[in-house]
Amino acid sequence: MSHSAGTPRDIDRRQALRRIGLTAFMAGPGAGLLASCATGGGGTSTPTPAGSAAPISADNPFGVNASQQLEVVIFSGGYTDAYATEIHQPLYKKAFPQAAIKHVPTQRIGGQLRPRFVSGDVPDVVNNSGPESIDTSALQQAGHLADLTALYDAPSVHDPSKKVRDTLVTGVIEEGLIAGKPYILNYTLSHRGLWYNAKLFADKGYQVPTTWDAFLALCEQLKGAGITPFAYPGQVGPYYQTWNLLYTAAKIGGNQVIIDIDNLVDGAWQNPAMLQAVTAWADLQKKYGDKAYFGLNHTETQVRQLQDKVAFYPTGSWIENEMTKEIPAGKFEYAVMPIPSVTAADKMPAEAIFAGAGENFFVSEKGKNKAGGMEYLRQMLSLEGAKAFTEKTKNLTVVVGSSDGVDLPPGLKSAAKAQEVAGQNIITPARYEGWYRKLYDYSQTQTNAVMAGRITPAEFCENMQKKADETKKDSKITKQTRTA
Amino acid sequence: MRRLREYGFITGFLAIPVILYVVFVISPYVQAFYLSLTDWGGVSAFPSFSGFSNYTRLFEDEVFWKAVRNHVLLLIALPLLVLSLALFFSFLLNLGGGSKGGKLRGVWGSKFYRVVFFFPQVLAVAIVGVLFQAVYRPDEGGIINGALIAIGLEPIGWLTEPSIAFWAIIGVMVWQAVGFYVVLFSAGMAAIPKDVFEAAALDGAGRFRLFFSITLPLLWDTLQVGWIYLSIAAFDGFALVQVLSVDRGGPDNSTAVLPLEIWKTAFSYSEFGYASAMGVALFFMTITFAVLALRVSRREKIEF
Structure with missing residues (x-):
């Protein structure tokens, strides 16, 4: 989710054209030149059968062949790939000392792996992340993803009396469902809300608002102090604001608003809660925003926040790690605040906050060492693996208790506290983001349009509904549903 | 043997x-033609045929047509702006300084300008994009807006206003292309025998008359080549739009171009079949145009 590792913009034209035209020829390095087509042309793409499987035992619930090689592809972005080579892979090696691990770090997951999926020579574990991550629905439809049910039902490494599924934060497995089955493991836990400088607020005596009126009053105060009260990066991160609109709507009308939107329910975007949320934000932007930010990217905007030129910034808890080198010591301390209640009749309380899992991992169904891949994920989900990850990357994981005793930076501490206060009142992630990428991109374009005042909030809801209806009618798009 | x-x-x-x-x-x-008839998602080895449905979809795709309209605009604006500016500059550089001792010369310092004009051509497109990010930056850190703010004017959202964003990008394309054509036309002008100019000058032709009656007709071939090059370039625009535009082709798709749409459709939406159909459409547009252009602009060649 974090785009600290760069954006799709980092790709130049030549690279892209080459990819459009020539994905074909990266398909099979070993295949004959002309015979190799983009689609493999009917070569054998059946998986090579895994080597002789070992018997299943409590320590080896998937029957991993101890001497078989395991190939792990890690997106080397904001977290770098050190957590894999220094934490998770040694854990795997500890369990299977003879196993060789082929570690492949890359920043171009799609560019590097797409041809391999076509040719059938697939890696066992993939950290599908970054600007070039592969559309997981497409992978699932092509039968490339392994069902992780067995992993979640396996005994946990640190507490064999429990199943892995019972050691994870509630809702995490559901976030990785495609067509009703768990194919994706989301490893990190992040909190999204409005981020501000706790130091500045303490110094100036600003109170963290819980109601919209108090929020507007504070905005007035901030504006008077020469600080832009609120900004989001319109150039490359309009989705930060799209999230904000969705989560505000969820606060007003409950998580059902988002669930309906995900399920492409008729009229879901025209839910009064959605309209109310968009109106509240569009008005706030009009009154207190600065249109310069429509043309700035996330880094530029975040740097300006660190200079106290922007007070509230909608993003997730990765921001602290992302900006860690830039934070002026002693002057800036990240803290998160839940979106204030818009009305007194909001379905969710003021303290409700978004918590969601991110950082995709999957095991290849057609990999040579599928059992090893499952085992690798099981090791990642051990308390030892998760805790070391949090220590190393300053990011929380989905493993319950993995941040206990870890010295967290102030922003993460504030997020952990916000979650504690929120209790069961957790705003759910919008999954159409991964399910219907085109609809999601469209919602970003519309977010920019409504925030800049080019369309009215009612038009926003109308346009979105039209696009959602189109998506629903398109028989080519595989539909997904969720119940919670 | x-x-x-x-x-x-x-x-x-x-x-x-x-x-x-x-x-x-x-x-x-060839593969793109084949893929355009399938619903390939990019990761399966066996795409299934979907007939011409990708093509019928194109007709209802708003963004596709927006992009086509942008290409038409580029097709008209880019050659017109670049060629007229380049002609003007190269005329000044080569012949605009009036005659001295019976010889026509360029304006003062023309050798220096010739080098300066060529600079943008040396820079990679991505670098030009990043450079103009700084030029167009919407706050006081932007080169243009910084100046506007300094003299007390409202900053302009060069890339965030749908009505001007595409023109801002065309401006960058023109800036980058002009230098090359200045050099091309300078070479063309150098090939025109000086005595033709001198004879005309003796007959009392002014600079305008010289330009329109002698330079332009004799440069026609070079001009034609430049026009076709630029028109083909008008079907691209990927890199600059990718680097500069808000929300990849925004705001509100006002800067959408086909190569970027193809790239988004294939690599973000995993609709390689549909993207291939767009690519095939683009292929035919380019080919049709190139053939038309060569036909229309064919003209008697003047020997000298």
Whole structure:
């Protein structure tokens, strides 16, 4: 989710054209030149059968062949790939000392792996992340993803009396469902809300608002102090604001608003809660925003926040790690605040906050060492693996208790506290983001349009509904549903 | 036997380039035609045929048509702006300084300007994009807006206002292309015999008359080449739009161009079949245009 590792913009034209035209020829390095087509042309793409499987035992619930090689592809972005080579892979090696691990770090997951999926020579574990991550629905439809049910039902490494599924934060497995089955493991836990400088607020005596009126009053105060009260990066991160609109709507009308939107329910975007949320934000932007930010990217905007030129910034808890080198010591301390209640009749309380899992991992169904891949994920989900990850990357994981005793930076501490206060009142992630990428991109374009005042909030809801209806009618798009 | 050796010799030279061309250019084209008839998602080995449905979809795709409209605008604006500016500059650089001692010269310092004009051509497109991010930056850190704010004017959202964003990008394209055509036309002008100019000048032709009655007709071939180059470039625009535009082709798709749409459709939406159909459409647009352009602009060649 974090785009600290760069954006799709980092790709130049030549690279892209080459990819459009020539994905074909990266398909099979070993295949004959002309015979190799983009689609493999009917070569054998059946998986090579895994080597002789070992018997299943409590320590080896998937029957991993101890001497078989395991190939792990890690997106080397904001977290770098050190957590894999220094934490998770040694854990795997500890369990299977003879196993060789082929570690492949890359920043171009799609560019590097797409041809391999076509040719059938697939890696066992993939950290599908970054600007070039592969559309997981497409992978699932092509039968490339392994069902992780067995992993979640396996005994946990640190507490064999429990199943892995019972050691994870509630809702995490559901976030990785495609067509009703768990194919994706989301490893990190992040909190999204409005981020501000706790130091500045303490110094100036600003109170963290819980109601919209108090929020507007504070905005007035901030504006008077020469600080832009609120900004989001319109150039490359309009989705930060799209999230904000969705989560505000969820606060007003409950998580059902988002669930309906995900399920492409008729009229879901025209839910009064959605309209109310968009109106509240569009008005706030009009009154207190600065249109310069429509043309700035996330880094530029975040740097300006660190200079106290922007007070509230909608993003997730990765921001602290992302900006860690830039934070002026002693002057800036990240803290998160839940979106204030818009009305007194909001379905969710003021303290409700978004918590969601991110950082995709999957095991290849057609990999040579599928059992090893499952085992690798099981090791990642051990308390030892998760805790070391949090220590190393300053990011929380989905493993319950993995941040206990870890010295967290102030922003993460504030997020952990916000979650504690929120209790069961957790705003759910919008999954159409991964399910219907085109609809999601469209919602970003519309977010920019409504925030800049080019369309009215009612038009926003109308346009979105039209696009959602189109998506629903398109028989080519595989539909997904969720119940919670 | 001798003929065989001769042909063998020629074939030996041609084989490698032809193979490379077939493998890396022709074959991907052929595959794109094939893929455009399937619903390939990019990761399966066996795409299923979907007939012409990708093409019928194009007709209802708003963004596709927006992009086509942008290309039409580029097709008109880019050659017109670049060629007229380049002609103007190269005329000044070569002949605009009036005559001295019976010889026509460029304006003062023209050798220096010639080099300066060529600078943008040396920069990679991505660098030009990043450079203009700074020029167009919407706050006081932007080069243009910084100046506007300094003299007390409202900053302009060069790339965030749908009505001007595409023109801002066209401006960058023109800035980058002009230098090359200045050099091209300068070379063309140098090839025109000086005595033609001198004879006209003796007959009392002014600078305007010289330009329109002599330079322009005699440069026609070069101009035609430039026009076709630029028109083909008008079907691209990927890199600049990718780097500069808000929300990849925004705001509100006002800067959408086909190559970027193809790239988004294929690599973000995993609709490689549909993206290939767009690519095939783009291919035919470019080819049709190139053929038309060559036909229309064909003209008697003047020998001198």
